[in-house]
Amino acid sequence: MVELSISGTKILSTVLFLYLLVCLVNFPAAEARVRHYRWKVKYEYKSPDCYKKLVITINGGTPGPTIVADEGDTIIVELENNLLTENLAIHWHGIRQIGTPWFDGTEGVTQCPILPGETFKYQFVVDRPGTYLYHAHYGMQREAGLYGLIRVSPRQPEPFSYDHDRSIILNDWYHKSTYEQAAGLSSIPFVWVNEPESLLIQGKGNFNCSMVSEPGVCNTSNPDCSRYVQTVVPGQTYRLRIASLTALSALSFQIEGHNMTVVEADGHYVEPFVVQNLFIYSGETYSVLVKADQDPSRNYWITTNVVSRPNTTPAGLAVFNYYPNHPRRSPPTSPPPAPAWDDVDSRMNQSIAIKARQGHIITPPTTSDRVIVFLNTQNKINGYVRWSVNNVSFNLPHTPYLIALKENITDAFDQTPPPDGYDFLNYDIYSVQNNTNATSSNEIYRLQFNITVDIILQNANTMNKNNSETHPWHLHGHDFWVLGYGKGKFDMYKDPAKYNLVNPIMKNTVAVHPFGWTALRFRTDNPGVWAFHCHIESHFYMGMGVVFEEGIERIGDLPSSIMGCGHTKTSNPH
Numbered sequence: 268m269v270e271l272s273i274s275g276t277k278i279l280s281t282v283l284f285l286y287l288l289v290c291l292v293n294f295p296a297a298e299a300r301v302r303h304y305r306w307k308v309k310y311e312y313k314s315p316d317c318y319k320k321l322v323i324t325i326n327g328g329t330p331g332p333t334i335v336a337d338e339g340d341t342i343i344v345e346l347e348n349n350l351l352t353e354n355l356a357i358h359w360h361g362i363r364q365i366g367t368p369w370f371d372g373t374e375g376v377t378q379c380p381i382l383p384g385e386t387f388k389y390q391f392v393v394d395r396p397g398t399y400l401y402h403a404h405y406g407m408q409r410e411a412g413l414y415g416l417i418r419v420s421p422r423q424p425e426p427f428s429y430d431h432d433r434s435i436i437l438n439d440w441y442h443k444s445t446y447e448q449a450a451g452l453s454s455i456p457f458v459w460v461n462e463p464e465s466l467l468i469q470g471k472g473n474f475n476c477s478m479v480s481e482p483g484v485c486n487t488s489n490p491d492c493s494r495y496v497q498t499v500v501p502g503q504t505y506r507l508r509i510a511s512l513t514a515l516s517a518l519s520f521q522i523e524g525h526n527m528t529v530v531e532a533d534g535h536y537v538e539p540f541v542v543q544n545l546f547i548y549s550g551e552t553y554s555v556l557v558k559a560d561q562d563p564s565r566n567y568w569i570t571t572n573v574v575s576r577p578n579t580t581p582a583g584l585a586v587f588n589y590y591p592n593h594p595r596r597s598p599p600t601s602p603p604p605a606p607a608w609d610d611v612d613s614r615m616n617q618s619i620a621i622k623a624r625q626g627h628i629i630t631p632p633t634t635s636d637r638v639i640v641f642l643n644t645q646n647k648i649n650g651y652v653r654w655s656v657n658n659v660s661f662n663l664p665h666t667p668y669l670i671a672l673k674e675n676i677t678d679a680f681d682q683t684p685p686p687d688g689y690d691f692l693n694y695d696i697y698s699v700q701n702n703t704n705a706t707s708s709n710e711i712y713r714l715q716f717n718i719t720v721d722i723i724l725q726n727a728n729t730m731n732k733n734n735s736e737t738h739p740w741h742l743h744g745h746d747f748w749v750l751g752y753g754k755g756k757f758d759m760y761k762d763p764a765k766y767n768l769v770n771p772i773m774k775n776t777v778a779v780h781p782f783g784w785t786a787l788r789f790r791t792d793n794p795g796v797w798a799f800h801c802h803i804e805s806h807f808y809m810g811m812g813v814v815f816e817e818g819i820e821r822i823g824d825l826p827s828s829i830m831g832c833g834h835t836k837t838s839n840p841h
């Protein structure tokens with residue numbers, strides 16, 4: 268930041284400065300910059316919740332560094348894989364990669380994995396302001412701590428004001444390694460990952476070390492797990508960018524005694540509304556405005572709790588510290604109670620309340636060219652527990668789709684188109700199916716370029732009685748309009764009439780609530796191969812995802828850096 272000291276004799280330079288400032292505001296395009304980062308990724312022992320385990324760090328930290336940029340800037344990240352025995356790929360979550368579909372960072376879809384010892388250069392433009400994320404997209408690696416935030420400032424004034432801009436990443440945390448978890452999920456008998464041990468606020472949590480008998484493993488005095496503190500000046504307004512990168516959990520987030528005004532979701536301005544509990548699903552980002560307008564003589568709790576699953580994980584705690592109270596001083600009250608975990612209606616209502624802000628509405632096309640209904644089910648395949656979409660459980664191929672399609676390598680994946688729907692008339696979404704068998708495949712949806720596609724996410728019962736889970740679905744390469752939510756089975760004849768075509772929010776991640784449906788619309792206007800999947804790490808690992816291709820013929824030469832795995836064309840000159 269530039270500090271200005273203006274004395275009486277400096278009026279001329281002040282005028283000049285103000286003139287320059289006006290120029291910058293009026294001619295922002297001239298300012299686009301290149302932001303260059305060099306990241307070293309490695310395993311280190313850390314204790315984010317006081318329990319020591321191997322975590323993946325970027326330049327020594329987890330969460331990794333925040334990428335701070337202005338709209339239109341180019342980001343270059345030179346990523347050095349120092350994991351020794353493990354591959355790597357990083358996805359830039361919410362960045363559409365217009366013109367750079369090969370730098371989406373999705374291993375198996377848009378690139379080969381980055382091998383140990385290699386340095387890979389990602390280069391892309393952050394074309395829109397907002398709050399975005401980055402995280403590993405290889406195996407279940409994200410859960411080991413490889414994630415961070417991207418903050419893109421707008422060139423235009425924002426439709427709300429605040430004094431300070433802060434960000435908080437929420438996460439859930441396991442003590443088992445991602446390998447143990449992945450092995451359990453792919454075993455017979457199936458070993459579920461269970462509930463996380465802790466919830467982390469900005470990478471810090473607090474496990475009860477009395478439950479660990481092994482000496483030296485859990486230490487509540489470890490500075491790695493010192494409670495996160497958000498210091499505020501009484502009377503000032505804070506923009507908090509809240510992001511969730513949980514492996515499993517849906518969360519609520521609250522600041523004791525304070526309301527929050529939601530103003531941004533996944534990089535789009537929201538028609539402001541007030542909440543006490545912000546419900547947030549893995550892969551989502553929100554900005555809320557909070558005014559430090561309560562009794563300033565004390566501190567307050569910041570809490571996060573698991574919702575949508577019976578909560579056995581203790582609340583994540585941080586401190587909302589009113590200056591000049593001591594930041595380590597615990598609030599005099601108990602943390603506010605968690606909302607009821609099974610109150611689906613409140614969460615559904617909050618989802619519905621998120622609308623595009625007046626004056627910033629991008630209206631959706633009024634009709635669509637193709638409708639695809641995705642039935643979300645839990646299944647068995649050859650005795651393995653899997654998740655499926657329309658009875659197909661997704662497997663990644665060894666040759667990334669982008670490369671296979673561009674190079675016409677037809678034996679790299681199953682060329683059969685997967686189904687656009689399910690047996691709508693006969694399938695009972697409320698019961699455990701008698702035959703839960705499905706098939707697994709790496710087939711993909713080929714979408715015609717430049718059309719409007721509707722996606723209906725249809726939830727259903729799992730393989731357990733009276734159970735349906737919340738799935739946050741994330742689309743790569745696009746934002747979509749959220750046209751509506753509903754309970755029960757989506758009725759393709761009646762429900763489209765209820766779509767919000769007036770002010771739907773655009774997002775890149777959206778939840779389908781238990782036993783409900785969610786309707787989305789997007790334009791196939793970004794040539795590339797894009798994953799669309801449940802953002803729950805174990806669910807995607809167990810097959811809960813699909814891949815869309817659009818406009819492959821419009822994509823220029825692929826960089827050779829993304830290649831080098833799976834099937835190749837011997838004639839390939841790259």
Ligand SMILES: *[C@@H]1O[C@H](CO)[C@@H](O)[C@H](O)[C@H]1NC(C)=O
Nearest residue numbers: 473474475476477478479581
């Ligand atoms: C921590 O665990 C110990 C041993 O199980 C238990 O007695 C104690 O109540 C726990 N403390 C908290 C704060 O939950």
Ligand SMILES: *[C@@H]1O[C@H](CO)[C@@H](O)[C@H](O)[C@H]1NC(C)=O
Nearest residue numbers: 482483485486487488489490
């Ligand atoms: C716990 O961590 C603190 C701070 O690093 C250290 O001073 C203390 O010796 C540790 N306690 C044990 C039992 O290792």
Ligand SMILES: *[C@@H]1O[C@H](CO)[C@@H](O)[C@H](O)[C@H]1NC(C)=O
Nearest residue numbers: 524525526527541542543561
């Ligand atoms: C928060 O909002 C609720 C409902 O609008 C209101 O009753 C309450 O007084 C507000 N609390 C604060 C601290 O502003």
Ligand SMILES: *[C@@H]1O[C@H](CO)[C@@H](O)[C@H](O)[C@H]1NC(C)=O
Nearest residue numbers: 610611612613614615616617
């Ligand atoms: C959700 O919204 C509906 C319709 O506005 C309302 O009837 C219901 O009471 C709300 N439920 C909760 C839990 O807020």
Ligand SMILES: *[C@@H]1O[C@H](CO)[C@@H](O)[C@H](O)[C@H]1NC(C)=O
Nearest residue numbers: 647648649650701702703704
């Ligand atoms: C389901 O799969 C199992 C294991 O492959 C097989 O034994 C069983 O016959 C299948 N059930 C049906 C109805 O296809």
Ligand SMILES: *[C@@H]1O[C@H](CO)[C@@H](O)[C@H](O)[C@H]1NC(C)=O
Nearest residue numbers: 672673674675676820836839
């Ligand atoms: C792949 O096939 C398309 C359409 O047939 C053709 O235009 C293109 O040149 C082929 N590309 C390669 C690398 O063979």
Ligand SMILES: *[C@@H]1O[C@H](CO)[C@@H](O)[C@H](O)[C@H]1NC(C)=O
Nearest residue numbers: 694695697698699700701702
């Ligand atoms: C499963 O089979 C039983 C007995 O045949 C039948 O009563 C029940 O309706 C079936 N359930 C489903 C979901 O098809």
Ligand SMILES: *[C@@H]1O[C@H](CO)[C@@H](O)[C@H](O)[C@H]1NC(C)=O
Nearest residue numbers: 658689690694702704705706
């Ligand atoms: C799923 O596939 C199995 C065979 O693998 C079939 O028996 C079952 O009817 C299918 N279920 C649905 C909902 O299509």
Ligand SMILES: *[C@@H]1O[C@H](CO)[C@@H](O)[C@H](O)[C@H]1NC(C)=O
Nearest residue numbers: 716717718719790791792821
């Ligand atoms: C895509 O479709 C829109 C509307 O139908 C049209 O205006 C535009 O020119 C098309 N773009 C391309 C690249 O074909």
Ligand SMILES: *[C@@H]1O[C@H](CO)[C@@H](O)[C@H](O)[C@H]1NC(C)=O
Nearest residue numbers: 608609610732733734735781
């Ligand atoms: C079904 O589960 C919900 C919790 O998700 C519970 O409130 C309800 O009572 C259950 N219903 C039956 C019939 O078991």
Ligand SMILES: [Cu+2]
Nearest residue numbers: 738801803806
């Ligand atoms: Cu899921």
